[in-house]
Amino acid sequence: MRRRAGLVMAGVVALAWGEWLNRRWSRTLVGNGWGASGAGPGTGTEAVVVLGFRNPQPTANVINRWRVRAGMRSITAGDGARETRLIFSGGAIGSGAAEARLMADYAKSELGYDGTVLLEDRSATTWENIENVIPLIEDVDRIKIVSQPAHALKARAYLRRQRPDLAQRLVNAADYRSGEWMLVKPLLALYGLWTLRGLDADERRGSL
Incomplete structure (x- = not known):
């Protein structure tokens, strides 16, 4: 009985740890929602960049498919945003179709998305x-990068390295939800720690 209780407690701790770490990553290296042109949260132009797997x-x-859904729910609701462009990024593996194209097809044919869609179909790494995607996002007020939280954080850190001016426009995407993927979040957290090992300490802490 005592051993079973210990295993249950360890499982609860692991789930809580995975939830907390993924939530923290989703809020790292993002701003307060005010755009480059002074547009307030919910107004101006935005780019939602969905990274392929x-x-x-x-x-x-x-x-x-999950990343596409997370990208679509990251789009600012209402009439405040003058323009939202949904950007799918990812090249092909071998002779198959590009990840960007497959995600766009899913968004349009399965989810009925009819907004502005742009494709970046050449990349093979984060x-x-x-x-x-930089040429596709240079003129927007806010930038949202969508993936699993650790991967999205890595991408935001890379944007800060390549174009720190654009990194100032990063805001939260909706790629984290409490309880979503809960049972695998401890594994995602462990994998995330491994993938983020190359980031600097200030990138992991999140000071833009």
Whole structure:
């Protein structure tokens, strides 16, 4: 009985730790929502950049489908935003279709999205994701990067390294929700710690 109680407690702690760490990552290296032109939160122009996950099959896989949904729920609601562009970023694996194209097809055909969609279909790494979308986001007031929280944080850090002026426009995306993916969040947290090992301490802390 005591051993079972200990295992239950360890499981609860692991779940809480995974939830907390993913939440913290989702709020790191983002601003307060005021755009480059002085547009307040909910107004002005925005770019929602959805990063692709390796996808050798001919349709969007479960990870990319989730990222598309997270990107769509990250779009500012209401009439305040003059323009939102949904940008899918990711190249092809082998001779298959580009991740960006598969995600766009899913957004349009399965989810019925009819807003502005742009594709960046050449990148093979997170660094290239950011490098290649920069021309598509230079003129917007706010930038949201969508992926699993650790991956999105890594991408925001890369934007800060490549274009610190644009990093000042980063705001929260809706790629973290309490309780979502809860059972696997401890594994995502462990993997995230490994993927973020190359970031500087101030990048992990989140001072823009």
